[in-house]
Amino acid sequence: MKVAKFGGSSLADANQFRKVGNIIKDDQKRKFVVVSAPGKRHDQDYKMTDLLIDFAEAFIEKDKYKSYYITILDRFTKIVQELELAETILTEIEDHIQGIMQSDLPDEQMINSFKAVGEDCSAKILSAYLQSLGIKATYMNPKDAGIILENDPTGAHLVQNSYQSIYKLRDHDGVIVIPGFFGYTKEGELTTFSRGGSDITGAIIAAGVQAELYENFTDVDSVFSVNPSIVKNPKEIDVLTYREMRELSYAGFSVFHDEALIPAFQEKIPVCVKNTNNPSADGTMIIAERAPDTTNNNCVVGIASNSGFKSIYVSKFLMNREIGFGRKLFEILEDENISFEHAPSGIDDMSIIVRNSQLPKEKEQFIIDRIYNELHVDTVSINRDLALIMIVGEGMKEAIGTTQTAANALGDAKVNIEMINQGSSEVSMMFGIKSNGVHRAIKSLYRAFFE
Ligand code: ASP
Numbered sequence: 001m002k003v004a005k006f007g008g009s010s011l012a013d014a015n016q017f018r019k020v021g022n023i024i025k026d027d028q029k030r031k032f033v034v035v036s037a038p039g040k041r042h043d044q045d046y047k048m049t050d051l052l053i054d055f056a057e058a059f060i061e062k063d064k065y066k067s068y069y070i071t072i073l074d075r076f077t078k079i080v081q082e083l084e085l086a087e088t089i090l091t092e093i094e095d096h097i098q099g100i101m102q103s104d105l106p107d108e109q110m111i112n113s114f115k116a117v118g119e120d121c122s123a124k125i126l127s128a129y130l131q132s133l134g135i136k137a138t139y140m141n142p143k144d145a146g147i148i149l150e151n152d153p154t155g156a157h158l159v160q161n162s163y164q165s166i167y168k169l170r171d172h173d174g175v176i177v178i179p180g181f182f183g184y185t186k187e188g189e190l191t192t193f194s195r196g197g198s199d200i201t202g203a204i205i206a207a208g209v210q211a212e213l214y215e216n217f218t219d220v221d222s223v224f225s226v227n228p229s230i231v232k233n234p235k236e237i238d239v240l241t242y243r244e245m246r247e248l249s250y251a252g253f254s255v256f257h258d259e260a261l262i263p264a265f266q267e268k269i270p271v272c273v274k275n276t277n278n279p280s281a282d283g284t285m286i287i288a289e290r291a292p293d294t295t296n297n298n299c300v301v302g303i304a305s306n307s308g309f310k311s312i313y314v315s316k317f318l319m320n321r322e323i324g325f326g327r328k329l330f331e332i333l334e335d336e337n338i339s340f341e342h343a344p345s346g347i348d349d350m351s352i353i354v355r356n357s358q359l360p361k362e363k364e365q366f367i368i369d370r371i372y373n374e375l376h377v378d379t380v381s382i383n384r385d386l387a388l389i390m391i392v393g394e395g396m397k398e399a400i401g402t403t404q405t406a407a408n409a410l411g412d413a414k415v416n417i418e419m420i421n422q423g424s425s426e427v428s429m430m431f432g433i434k435s436n437g438v439h440r441a442i443k444s445l446y447r448a449f450f451e
Contacts, residue, residue: 001170003032003211005180005202008039008047009219010276011122014082020126021133023217023279024175032169032209033137034180034202035126037118038075048075048118049181049195056114060107069097076121085128093121112182112192119179119198127177136174145169145176147183147204149191158204158263159186166208178205199260203271207263214269215283216256217276223248223255223284225302225450230442235450237301239285244301244392245271247428251304251390256286292395299395299402300449305442307435308356309341309386311419312367315349316377325375326350332370336363341388342430344421351419353386353432386418387435390428391445397426405448406431413437413444 006020024030037048055068073094080089100113123139130137146165150157169176180198182190193200199216206214220228222236223245240248242265249258255273264271265288274283293299319325333340333352342353359367364382371380396402403422406429410417419432433441 001031001209001211002027002029002213002215003034003202003206003209004030004215004217005034005198006036006276007198007216007218008036008049010039010217011035011037011126012039012041012045014079016276017079017083017126017129019276019279020217021129021135023276024130025133025135026279029212030215031172031175032205032211033126033175033177034198034205035119035122035177036180036198037122038079046071048072049115051075052114052118053111056111059101059114060110072097072117076125079125083125083129083132085125085132089124089128092124093117096120109189112190115192116179116182116190119181123177123179127175130175130177138172138174138176140169140176140178142178142182142201143184143188145178145205146208147178147201149183149185151185151187151189151191158183162204163208166205167210169205170209194257194259196254196257197259199257200263203260203263203269206269206271207267210267211269214264214271216271216273217279218255218273219275219277220255220273221275221278221281221283223253223273223302226442226446227252227305230305230439231446234446237284238282239287239290240301241290241394242286242288243425243427244394245286247390247392247423248302248304250306251388251430252306253302253304261286290394292393292397294395294398297449299399300391300393302392303442303445303449304390304392305387305438306390307385307387307438309353309388309432310356310359311351311353311383311386311432312359312371313349313351313379313381313383314371314375314377315379316375317348319349320347328375329371332367332374336367336370338367342419342421342432344419344432351383351432353388353419383418385435386432387438389431389433389438389441389445391431391449392428394427396429403429406445409444409448410441412448413440415441415444 039047058065076093127137127139146162148159148162180201182192225235242261246261268288271286272283338358340352340354368380415433415437421430
């Protein structure tokens with residue numbers, strides 16, 4: 001049995017729904033289908049989820065929400081009519097949205113309920129469309145599928161025993177279509193995953209039913225070794241390990257959600273990233289182990305970059321001898337609810353890299369003052385406009401000269417290295433550079449490792 005998840009671009013309009021129908025028809029093993037909300041049809045278009053969020057916020061503020069409502073319904077109407085489906089689905093969709101509007105849900109729950117409408121309607125429409133093709137298909141709400149989540153703001157943690165109830169779906173006759181992106185708490189409250197979270201639903205279902213494969217359909221033939229908007233036609237990746245994918249997703253590869261790797265990884269379900277617009281292409285396999293190439297030329301599988309970071313630089317003479325210094329420093333961050341990404345350190349200094357969103361400009365001085373006054377340090381400063389470059393590959397652990405190749409490439413590109421951090425697992429190497437050097441750096445690193 002396979003689980004096939006289709007992303008927003010795969011369901012952006014009626015024509016895309018038809019492609020999805022053909023893909024499901026093509027392989028009877030595709031018994032579980034998980035869908036996103038309709039995505040953009042072209043660059044200037046809106047994603048359905050973005051429209052729903054804008055609509056929800058305007059509705060709560062009682063501010064001109066009608067135009068969003070009309071746009072949302074129009075898009076579903078167009079898809080349903082072009083697929084020549086019974087218009088009763090549209091009445092159902094309208095009733096569903098009206099039901100949320102008339103509910104007395106608290107604001108956050110109301111926003112979540114609106115956000116989930118995109119996926120929910122995609123699943124209802126796709127299931128009706130598959131039926132029209134003669135496929136025995138059933139829409140199934142995530143609650144009925146068994147996606148019951150802990151009430152935990154840090155992510156998608158299934159309540160214990162959920163997998164057992166999901167496993168029972170194997171006995172279902174025909175194709176089950178499940179909306180992605182949301183689940184329910186034990187108390188029955190609808191909760192959404194983070195953005196792009198339909199991948200997580202797919203992974204949970206794949207792990208739950210012990211699928212032989214989790215196919216993640218998107219709009220590219222494979223995962224590329226670098227961002228194709230920086231390097232034209234970069235090398236495609238055939239096989240990746242979960243750990244490599246995790247490192248690459250972390251630093252900006254948006255093709256597969258990093259949290260979705262957890263259920264797949266735990267149950268060792270192989271994942272294949274495939275293209276709805278070219279389903280015969282092999283795609284990229286993500287698996288538990290692969291024999292890594294340890295030669296300096298081939299040990300790197302991908303290079304990712306992500307902007308939007310800053311670092312807090314702290315120095316104090318004899319820091320290395322002061323017992324508890326690190327704890328006290330991190331306690332300040334914990335107090336202020338700031339999560340950090342990396343913390344490269346020297347004997348007398350330390351840099352703590354955080355996302356910009358964790359440390360807005362107006363909070364900087366307050367944090368500086370706290371560190372200065374409470375830890376009696378020599379200097380504290382903020383280094384802004386940082387980007388992280390992650391060079392990723394399991395083979396790096398045993399390859400000689402990778403850092404040298406990377407550093408030379410950055411030198412050739414006239415990019416100053418602000419920070420280097422090699423993960424303890426040696427699956428990745430991180431370089432902190434100024435954001436304005438990212439394109440130059442990636443191009444040069446690509447040349448060095450892939451050409
Ligand atoms: N529709 C949601 C989003 O745009 C979830 C998803 O597409 O996976 O983030």
